[in-house]
Amino acid sequence: MEEIQKFKPEEIKTLQSLVGVSINDVIYHIWSNMSNESEEFQCLDWLxxxxxxxxxxxxxxxEESDGIKIVSFDPVTERTKLLEQFNGKIDIKSFRVIKMDVWADVLNQKIVNVKLTKIKDDFYPNDEMILVFENENQVKISLSHEDGLAVDVHEDEPPVITSLDDFPEE
Incomplete structure (x- = not known):
């Protein structure tokens, strides 16, 4: 079984510092493997x-899709390195994605909270995070089931009714 990874203290501080800022642009950097000519494999490697x-x-x-990490990233340098290392079979394709529904609804909205799962004191698994915006929209960033990252609109689960005593009659 894989060991559960956690956010580092400095990453948690960085995530906390997002409260009060607004996103005004989003770039997906897609890792693209073209070694199989009949099928190109792609994943969202950098957000x-x-x-x-x-x-x-x-x-x-x-590299191992073992947890969300905050990194310094230069797409030009990384792309050049991959193209040389893998003889043009691995590439990085970058796309501006602010028109996608998941981002269009939160563009220029202040982040009011960053939600992390807490297992115990000082242990926040780095498999997902939820950005909460002032217009009450939420974006979930998580590890993909295959490789890379996944980004989705997030909605809180409705409360579970534990007793039908107070259930409203029609």
């Missing part, structure tokens, strides 16, 4: 968020 205060943050699942 770059750009903010209204001119800062940016890049998340990756890492």
């Amino acid at each position: 770059e968020l750009r903010f209204d205060d001119k800062t940016r943050l890049t998340f990756t699942a890492g």
Whole structure:
């Protein structure tokens, strides 16, 4: 069984610092493997968020897709390195994705919270995070079931009714 990875203390501080900033641009950097000519394999390897205060943050699942990590990322350098190392069979394709519904609904909205799962004190697994925005929309960033990252609209689960005593009659 794989060991559960956790966010490092400095990553948690960085995530906490997102409260109050607004996302004004989003770039997906897609890892693309073209070694099988009949089928190209792609995954979202790096997610770059750009903010209204001119800062940016890049998340990756890492080489082993073993946890979300915050990294410094230069797509030009990384692309050149991969193209040379794998004779043009591995590439990085970058796409601006602010028109996708998941991002269009939160663009220029302030982040009001970053939710992490807490297993115990100082142990927050780095398999997912949820960004909560001032317009109450939420975006979940998680490890993909295959490789890389997944990004989805997140909605809180409805409360579970534990007793029917107070159930409203029609």
